[in-house]
Amino acid sequence: GDSVTQTEGLVTLTEGLPVMLNCTYQTIYSNPFLFWYVHYLNESPRLLLKSSTDNKRTEHQGFHATLHKSSSSFHLQKSSAQLSDSALYYCALGNYKYVFGAGTRLKVIA
Template identity: 75%
Template sequence: GDSVTQTEGLVTVTEGLPVKLNCTYQTTYLTIAFFWYVQYLNEAPQVLLRSSTDNKRTEHQGFHATLHKSSSSFHLQKSSAQLSDSALYYCALSLANSGTYQRFGTGTKLQVVP
């Protein structure tokens, strides 16, 4: 089968410091793309990053992630966390098996404190 693992349920970081959210995956199906979604309080999830290229850095809104197929990872990083980054972050795979769908991790809540 296929799975996405986000090991941290909660990450707390001080404003201005770097942050890293971990994502690893296992898949036996054709994996089309990798995503990070962000969900702010009382809102719907929305896409933050997408990547389908091995070892290529993808950036958006100050966040970046690099897909490493050799280690089955797609970690999300930011060099300087802002209070407004506090949200729930999901890593997801886009898979092709009986059509296409996305498999999500359990999510990591990022809390940025002053």
């Protein structure tokens, strides 16, 4: 079945440094939809960005990701971390049901 792997459980960064959260997936579908959801404390998880187009950069709120079908990856990046980016980030594969990775907690410190 479908699966999503996020290798880092916790990423701690100093404000201003670049962010990269890893996401790889496995699926039998040739045109998968990949998502990044962000979960701030005391809020609902919400969509950050999504893509189904191979090799096209998708951006939202300063974050970006590019779906690479050749490597089954959809890594999340940001050029400069902010304190307000501290949250739990989930990568998800959405075909007919949505399969999430284990999540990566991003902690940005001053």
